[in-house]
Amino acid sequence: MKKTYLTLSPIALVTTLMMSQAYADHTVLHDVVVTATPMTSPFLIETDPKQPRQPLPAHDGADYLKTIPGFTVMRKGGTDGEAIFRGMAGSRLNILVDDQNVVGGCNMRMDAPTAYIFPEAYDKLTVIKGPQTVEYANMGSAATIKFDREPKKYEKQSSSLFASGLVGSFGRHDEIVQADTGNEKFFAEVVGTNSQQNNYKDGSGNTYHSAYHRWSTNAAVGLTPDNHTRVELSASISDGWAKYADRMMDGRKFLRENVALKAEKKHISELVESIGFQISRNSVDHIMDQTTFRNNMMSFMAPEARVDHLSTQARLFSVFNLGSKNKLKLGADYSEATHSAETWASTGGIWSKTAGLTDNSKFKSYGVFGELTHQHNESSKVVSGLRHDWANADFYGSSNKERSDGLTSGFARYEVKYAGNMSSYIGLGHSERSPDYWEVVGSSTASGEWFNSTKKEKTNQLDIGQIYKTDRQSIAASVFYNKINDFILLGYSSGMISSVSNIDGHTYGAELSYSRNVNDQIKIITAISHVRGKDETNNRSLPQLPPLEGRLGVSYDDKKWSAGALARFAASQSRYVANYGNIAGYDLSSPTGGFAVYSLNAGYVVDKKTKINFGVDNIFDKTYAEFISRTGSSGGAPVNPATTRVNEPGRTAWLKATIALD
Ligand SMILES: [Cu+2]
Secondary structure: OOOOOOOOOOOHHHHHHHHHHOOOOOOOOOOOOOOOOOOOOOEEEEEOOOOOEEEOOOHHHHHOOOOOOOEEEEOOOOOOOOOOOEEEEEEHHEEEOEEEEEOOOOOOOOOOHHHHHOHHHHOOEEEEEOOOOOOOEEEEEEEEEEEEEEOOOOOEEEEEEEEEOOOOEEEEEEEEEEEEEEOOOEEEEEEEEEEEEOOOOOOOOOOOOOOEEEEEEHHHEEOOOOOOOEEEEEEEEEEEEOOOOOOOEEEEEEEEEEEEEEEEEEEOOOOOOEEEEEEEEEEEEEEOOOOOOOOOOOOOOOOEEEEEEEEEEEEEEEEEOOOOOEEEEEEEEEEEEEEEEEEEEOOOOOOEEEEEEEEEEEEEEEEEEEEEEEEEEEEEEEEEEEEEHHHHHEEEEOEEEEEEEEEEEEEEEEEEEOOOOOOEEEEEEEEEEEEOOHHHOOOOOOOOOOOOOOOEEEEEEEEEEEEEEEOOOOEEEEEEEEEEEEEEOOOOOOOOEEEEEEEEEEEEEEEEEEEEEOOEEEEEEEEEEEEEEEEEEEEEOOOOOOEEEEEEEEEOOOEEEEEEEEEEOOOOOOOOOOOOOOOEEEEEOOOOOEEEEEEEEEEEEEEEEEEEEEEEEOOOOOOOOOOOOOOOOOOOOOOOOOOOOOOOOOOOOEEEEEEEOO
């Protein structure tokens, strides 16, 4: 019998208890643990990132997406996983925080954008499936994922506080405190997060080199001179470190600094509903090395590498009412991203730094967009959008290179609500993207061999969604077919990108869910997701497609006590294309078998403002790995097993306490 240890973090508990005594009588929050996020409307999902989730997510954005059917996460260690939606990853997902693109710095993808997102610091997580919005730069062909703070309105001087503390197996503890204050003219908000975990063990007791620590702070101040005007200045800093089970280096520094200014004026005239602008600057300073968290240095690579990514973005946006039936959003944006790296050289096996941070590439784009909503009648509307980007990139290598791409994207969808709680939509979208930094710069040699030869990728996607909802039950289906021309396919050799080619292909699949309230307390939820894809050029499967996945959950909630059980099933996957993939990773040369993982949770609402949830994930301590995974690499890491795939954590117990006060 293996034991599961639960260590209580004094900081988390003390913070939580102190606050629960100081403020006792207000309303809370949400009641149940999220296991399968339902669809909000036929084409989008909105969820509250402060709600507890099962399995326990790491303290980063990717793991929070895992509870949404259609998403999978590629594991590299304890954190910093790579989100994949319907088999699409990297720049095919547009990930935004408060409407800004977040990008990582590491050329080896230690830090997917979600590595810098601490979901609990936000109020809302939105996923728009498919190319069904043109409002944001770097359009996501597979999905647009937004983490937002909701602008709060203060009628009179008031303050509120939100705090949560979490403790779990493997020495996990998280603390989050969010406070805000304001009156009718002014507001200020501050959020701090902290999260730490030791190396985890899989179900067989193998310890993976996977510990991490992350902290973040975010502050915002603003003016609301009248009811329709809002000006906000915000800044955030986060840093941390992470050990990796899938490679020979660890991340010692992930410093992100962000500053943004946003202003918006609403209800200007009958014609102009709102107008606003936002400018922001993001910098990521990342250092990975072979020496801080492991011994036995590999002499074929430099002892450390430092990379910086600096991006600036600006956007103008406006909404016009054209008569009572038409609403037009118009906007323009600019984004610029500069990558730099230190260089090292080896002489007779001795490594030395030959240059400090030097720019290796710059990606720029100017975009304009328009999105028109035509309310056809009370129950149906047509939404369509068009966007054009002038994208330009410079490569600074042994000889400098430049490329320019005109990118035109657009979509149209018809949404209808029928009588009797049924709504559906059908949408067609086209999106274009030029190759990104990771595809054509991050792994290339100084000659930039793929920089000019890689063509832009074009996606045409048909999306259909339907929801039927009554008091007792809800059925949701979303189905897609995606034809991709010049899909950017990466080939890998010894874990490094060794080829970049354009192929034609397609994917199709569906996410289906059904939930039913058996009575006022008991609810059953089921969800399945599936995707298939074909590389038409090479007449084989597309790589990095997850297997069929299903969830079955049952929950009990009497508003005081709650309990839930979740079973997650994944089918076997024998369709793989060894050593091909995308910037996040590649298919390993073996299939995976199916697996089932069972988890339990329970909760207690202490009072209107305080609640406690606890759970045990993977109760049977199953040893398993996701099909989309990285290879376990023992190189130099003191504890890491060299497994085909990085196994998921074994039995994990956790306890989370949440307090909201206002
Ligand atoms: Cu790195």
